Amino acid sequence: MVLEVLSILFQVMLPLSIPVVVGAILVRFKGLETKNILTLVLYFLMPGMVFETLMTAEVSFSDVYKTLSFCILNVFLLWLVAKLLGKALKLPSPERAGLTLVSTLTNSVNYGIPLVLLAFGQLGLDKASVYVIIQLFIVNTVGVYFAARSNFSVKNAVKSVFSLPTIYAALLACTLRFFHVGLPAGIEKGAAMIAAAYSPVVLAILGAQMAGVKNSELNQEARSTFWWGLFMRLIAAPLIACLGLSILQIKGVLFSVLFILSSMPVAVNAVILSEKFDASPKFVSKCILWTTLASFIVLPVLIMLVK
Secondary structure, rough: OHHHHHHHHHHHHHHHHHHHHHHHHHHHOOOOOOOOHHHHHHHHHHHHHHHHHHHHHOOHHHHHHHHHHHHHHHHHHHHHHHHHHHHHHHHHHHHHHHHHHHHHHHHHOOOOOHHHHHHHHHHHHHHHHHHHHHHHHHHHHHHHHOOOOOOOOHHHHHHHHHHHHHHHHHHHHHHHHHHOOOOOOHHHHHHHHHHHHHHHHHHHHHHHHHHHHHOOOOOOHHHHHHHHHHHHHHHHHHHHHHHHHHHOOOHHHHHHHHHHHHOOEOOOOHHHHHHHOOOOOHHHHHHHHHHHHHHHHHHHHHHHHOO
């Protein structure tokens, strides 16, 4: 078992860590600003990656249906456990919202996609592409609702989803595949180049963002909540994902991919929402930092269990 975990560390986690470390170094010593790079990712690299993957993916309608069903069930179960835990601990409203964000929003795009590609190959990436599209909706709708129920607007949430070109890239790819329309070789090669550039760039951004996340000091009550946040993301989330996958009778590569993506550390987007809606941002920031660091040990073990 130890040898298998070490093998995954060297074959999967070590390659991932290189651009992450480079991103952190560039922030520390060169003052790298990620704002413009994020624009490049959101409006160019991510749509290109999703389009290319969906055009070539070996994904059936059954995969889409099962992935959608799992995402809905998994978010509901995580929300329910976080809600019950928040009530049991008698947490104030901001910390309940923060705990819910930590429990439900995972870094499945910036970190999860490159990880799945290295761990499960192109077939794993094909399965993960559907999950990514669904997660875009979840973060921009359900995530906003969890962060600020009183300020939640369904209209604005849906508008924010459709302001991103990734959705249109996915719709275009699905339409072309439905009508069995292929791309000219030159355009296909260009799309493949964009897709190949996605992983190293987003991992470097992840490193830059991690370097900018503050390991804030928390008050005594928030410290207790912090440990429960780690418990929810590192222990409860994989168990709940396994339960949801078993209920839906999902097996094979799709099981492995959905299980790993659901067990990823807290999404960096969670702190953006927590700061915007005052959902205990210090607590969320600390959870992002430590769940990401812990993931370099936890995820190889989980990958070994499902491979």
